[in-house]
Amino acid sequence: MSVYLLQTINGIGIGMLYFVLAVGLSIVFGLLRFVNFAHGAFYLLGAYLGFQLLAWGLDFGIALFVAPLIAGALGWATERLLLHRLYAKAHEFHILVTVGLALVIQEAVIVFWGPLGNTVQPPEWLQGVVIWGQFVYPKYRLFVIAFTAVLAGLLWWLLEGTRLGSIVRAGSESTEMVSLLGIDVFRIFGIVFGLGAATAALAGVLALPIRGAEPFMGVEALAVAFVIVVIGGLGSFGGALVGGLMIGVMQSLMSTLWPPGASLMIYITMAAVLLLRPHGLLGRPA
Amino acid sequence: MNRKTTLLLALVLVLMLPLALRSGSLASEVLIYALAALACNLLLGYTGLLSFGQGIFFGLGSYTVALLLTRLALPTPLALAGAIAVGAAGAALVGAMAIRQRGAYFVMLTLAAAQMFYFIAYTATGLTGGDNGLLDIPRPASMDTPWKYYAFVAVIFMVVFWLLLRVTDSLFGRTLLAIRDNEARATALGYDIKRFKLQVFVISGAITGLAGGLHAMMTGIAPLSNMEYHTSEMILVITVIGGTGNLLASVLGAAFYILLADWLSTLWPRWLLLLGVLLIVVSTGMQRGLWGLCEAVVSRAARLIRRRPAGTAIDADGGST
Numbered sequence: 001m002s003v004y005l006l007q008t009i010n011g012i013g014i015g016m017l018y019f020v021l022a023v024g025l026s027i028v029f030g031l032l033r034f035v036n037f038a039h040g041a042f043y044l045l046g047a048y049l050g051f052q053l054l055a056w057g058l059d060f061g062i063a064l065f066v067a068p069l070i071a072g073a074l075g076w077a078t079e080r081l082l083l084h085r086l087y088a089k090a091h092e093f094h095i096l097v098t099v100g101l102a103l104v105i106q107e108a109v110i111v112f113w114g115p116l117g118n119t120v121q122p123p124e125w126l127q128g129v130v131i132w133g134q135f136v137y138p139k140y141r142l143f144v145i146a147f148t149a150v151l152a153g154l155l156w157w158l159l160e161g162t163r164l165g166s167i168v169r170a171g172s173e174s175t176e177m178v179s180l181l182g183i184d185v186f187r188i189f190g191i192v193f194g195l196g197a198a199t200a201a202l203a204g205v206l207a208l209p210i211r212g213a214e215p216f217m218g219v220e221a222l223a224v225a226f227v228i229v230v231i232g233g234l235g236s237f238g239g240a241l242v243g244g245l246m247i248g249v250m251q252s253l254m255s256t257l258w259p260p261g262a263s264l265m266i267y268i269t270m271a272a273v274l275l276l277r278p279h280g281l282l283g284r285p286a
Numbered sequence: 287m288n289r290k291t292t293l294l295l296a297l298v299l300v301l302m303l304p305l306a307l308r309s310g311s312l313a314s315e316v317l318i319y320a321l322a323a324l325a326c327n328l329l330l331g332y333t334g335l336l337s338f339g340q341g342i343f344f345g346l347g348s349y350t351v352a353l354l355l356t357r358l359a360l361p362t363p364l365a366l367a368g369a370i371a372v373g374a375a376g377a378a379l380v381g382a383m384a385i386r387q388r389g390a391y392f393v394m395l396t397l398a399a400a401q402m403f404y405f406i407a408y409t410a411t412g413l414t415g416g417d418n419g420l421l422d423i424p425r426p427a428s429m430d431t432p433w434k435y436y437a438f439v440a441v442i443f444m445v446v447f448w449l450l451l452r453v454t455d456s457l458f459g460r461t462l463l464a465i466r467d468n469e470a471r472a473t474a475l476g477y478d479i480k481r482f483k484l485q486v487f488v489i490s491g492a493i494t495g496l497a498g499g500l501h502a503m504m505t506g507i508a509p510l511s512n513m514e515y516h517t518s519e520m521i522l523v524i525t526v527i528g529g530t531g532n533l534l535a536s537v538l539g540a541a542f543y544i545l546l547a548d549w550l551s552t553l554w555p556r557w558l559l560l561l562g563v564l565l566i567v568v569s570t571g572m573q574r575g576l577w578g579l580c581e582a583v584v585s586r587a588a589r590l591i592r593r594r595p596a597g598t599a600i601d602a603d604g605g606s607t
Binding site for chain 2 (some may be wrong): 029033034035080085086089096097099100102104106107222223225226230234262264267270271278
């Protein structure tokens with residue numbers, strides 16, 4: 001099988017992980033109007049919570065569900081207790097609070113789990129490869145593609161097909177208008193921030209058997225999420241999907257051509273997209 | 287506070303550091319990070335630009351000085367001039383990309399640019415030494431001891447501080463404040479705000495490059511970590527904790543951060559956790575930073591001493607901006 005085809009499929013898997021990582025950042029920005037710098041830290045926390053749950057002998061499926069739930073609850077509490085008091089203050093301070101939060105989470109991870117990285121094997125039922133004629137591919141990576149595709153469908157339904165979703169979308173257009181219609185939109189803020197944290201944590205657990213867990217990966221995840229939403233357009237669900245897949249595939253192809261440049265390729269792609277389309281692929285000019 | 291008092295206070299601080307500290311390197315480090323924080327403050331406090339990319343220029347300055355001193359054996363002033371030029375050029379490049387966007391996009395693009403430069407430095411091992419960095423950066427015999435080097439840094443610091451005071455007091459500086467306070471109004475008044483932003487970004491990059499170069503000369507190495515996100519974050523945190531909008535606040539922030547780091551990092555390696563908590567407290571409760579806290583304390587003390595309610599007493603929000 002062609003190595004480029006293989007790397008493209010790898011790229012789609014990584015790209016779907018990137019989508020899960022970035023979509024929460026994008027939705028949170030759409031409604032709350034500030035960039036959450038702790039997003040990468042929630043990804044980090046998710047990975048380590050997953051690692052801990054697996055170390056306790058729990059099933060991967062349980063870790064995939066429980067770790068995001070804990071991170072989501074923490075995100076919800078953060079919004080209720082901290083961010084909520086700040087919306088009247090200058091914009092920079094929202095960002096700086098989340099920068100502080102990211103530092104606290106990262107250092108707390110080191111306190112609890114130590115400064116060294118950890119690797120995790122995929123669960124037994126996902127180990128090995130799928131052989132399908134000429135096509136040979138790791139089971140876990142196929143699982144990631146299938147799982148994230150279902151997740152993307154669920155999130156899309158949540159945003160487009162439910163009452164919560166319509167409040168979120170309307171709130172992204174105009175918070176005042178939604179409030180005037182008698183909806184307590186600020187209550188939704190906490191739920192949305194929690195959802196953003198949970199999706200980041202889920203990406204962390206999913207990436208665990210591929211990338212492992214190490215305490216400083218939050219920053220890189222944050223930067224990748226930024227690149228994706230800059231490419232796709234902030235606040236856009238489709239933008240996060242397109243941006244994530246694009247970055248994933250470009251990075252994977254580059255890792256065959258010139259491995260040291262694979263991470264650099266993410267940022268070169270971003271610079272190229274911004275030169276051609278300053279407002280991102282799906283973004284609208286402000 | 288007028289320009290002369292501010293300059294005098296800065297001079298007092300620079301002269302007091304050798305009396306208060308035992309280590310010349312620590313004192314130099316305070317002034318070097320004060321320079322970087324001043325440059326960051328110029329963006330955040332005076333123009334309203336939140337930059338997560340200051341580490342780029344710091345790292346560029348370090349590498350430039352290292353290369354010019356070790357490979358070309360240039361004299362120190364020329365090497366530092368090189369660091370200023372490369373810092374400015376880097377800022378022009380990053381600024382040209384980031385300033386086209388506003389608000390959240392600008393902030394994210396500066397961080398993405400920081401990661402991009404990090405990976406460039408990481409892969410360009412021939413130029414930067416990659417993970418090992420550049421080693422054995424020489425210092426001229428006239429500044430071979432830490433305290434002699436401190437004197438050199440102190441002179442440069444005072445010159446830059448004086449220049450920045452002039453810049454912030456000038457028409458250019460006032461225009462930056464107008465942009466910070468209301469971008470739409472400044473545009474409507476006919477100012478080319480993108481040009482102003484780019485200019486201030488380049489000034490900031492030049493000063494940060496100088497700070498990075500001085501840091502490389504102090505430690506004798508130009509490590510990859512000088513270009514890491516951590517450096518960008520550190521410069522920003524120093525600026526915010528000190529307080530934005532006042533140049534002396536950045537010096538106070540740098541002294542606080544460096545001395546706290548020196549003390550706490552030996553007690554508890556994870557002291558950054560406390561710093562994160564402090565950053566949250568400053569951002570939620572005391573947004574004018576340590577400088578604002580000092581101002582409030584001084585004005586309250588002044589009121590207590592006077593006892594009588596003076597008609598023109600300075601309130602906590604008064605003083606210079």
